[in-house]
Each structure stands twice: as C-alpha cells, then as structure tokens.
Amino acid sequence: MGDELLQKVAGRFNTAVRESDIVARFGGDEFVIVLPDVRKADDVGEVAKKVIDEINVPFHLNGREVFVGASIGITLYPDDAVDAGVMLSNADMAMYLAKEKGRNRYQFFTPSMDDEVKRHMELERELRWAMDRRELVLKYQAVIDLDTGRMNGVEALVYWNHPDRGLISPDVFIPLAEETGLIGAIGTWVLSTAAIQAKA
Secondary structure (H helix, E strand, O other): OOHHHHHHHHHHHHHHHOOOOOEEHHHHHHHEEEOOOOOHHHHHHHHHHHHHHHHHHHHHEOOOOEOOOOEEEEEEEEOOOOOOOHHHHHHHHHHHHHHHHOOOOOEEOOHHHHHHHEEEEEEHHHHHHHHHOOOOEEEEEEEEEOOOOOOEEEEEEEEEOOOOOOEEEEHHHHHHOOOHHHHHHHHHHHHHHHHHHHHO
C-alpha cells in the first residue's frame, strides 16, 4: 500500500506541474520538482500551492480514504546557489522549517536558515542522548473535576532537563521527537517511569 500511495502522490505532482517540469522521487517519501523557465518567485509559490492542494485531496487505497500532507522547501537558481548539491541542501533546509511551522506549507530558502537549521539539528542530536543520560523527567499535573472540585487523577508531562539550557517544556521538544521518530522510545519511557512512580 505504501508503494501504491507513493505512485499516486507522484501522479498528483504531475497533475500540478507543467509538461516541461521534472518530478523525481528523491528517496523515502521525498520528491524533487524542478521548474525550468520560471520568470518570478511568485510563480513557484503558486505551483507549490497547487501541489499542496492536490496532495490534500484524500487518496483511495484498498477501499479506504488515506490523508497525507506535504511540506515544501523552495530554492531558486541562480539567486540562492548554482550548484545542484547546494540547491538540494537549501531546499531541504527550507522544507525542514516548513514542517516546523505545521503541515501543508511551503517555505522559500533564505541564507539565515543555515544557522537556524544547524541549531535544530544540534538539538535533535542532543535529544537522542537525553534518555541515555537520564535527562528526561516527569512532572504531574492534577486533573480536576470542575463540578465537584475534586482531583480525579493526574496527567504525566515529560520535561527535558538539559544540562546547558535548563528545563525544556514538552511543547518545545515533543514535535522534534515526533519528527525524528524518537517519540516511540520517549512514550515507552514515560509509561514505564509513571508506572514505577505510581507503584512507589
């Protein structure tokens, strides 16, 4: 089903672009679209909107509706770079930030992104070590019945006690954990730690 979905996604891309444009699968669920002979940046933005609109229409696989989203990074030749490898890297950085802002967005590359993405990647690297270094901590928040004023239970919230940045709240690093696939391991740690603490 995954392969069939990728084929259908590629078909939608082809619907959104001109015959002279190039659509290529870059690996996994990443695609590259090359738009030759573009007069202005706004035209690229319009194509990105069309691609997102096409992808937002539900896909039908084995009698089921499947919903996917698209995050698009855009870089311009020769304004941003003249080397294909650098252009791909620029587009990747822009896509990274588009994902951070929420699904179904596009983002143009700007030179300032380089520093921002490097900080983001550094945080991702440190998050991978956080569990091994026992930097994650659980804090509990009471769940109150508003009618009776009584506490019905508690909600476990995971915080990251970063050695340099101090206590980082979940709203900062949980999206990063979801994006990088670390959320499963963190979720397992939260459940087992909460169970051990509840027993104690």
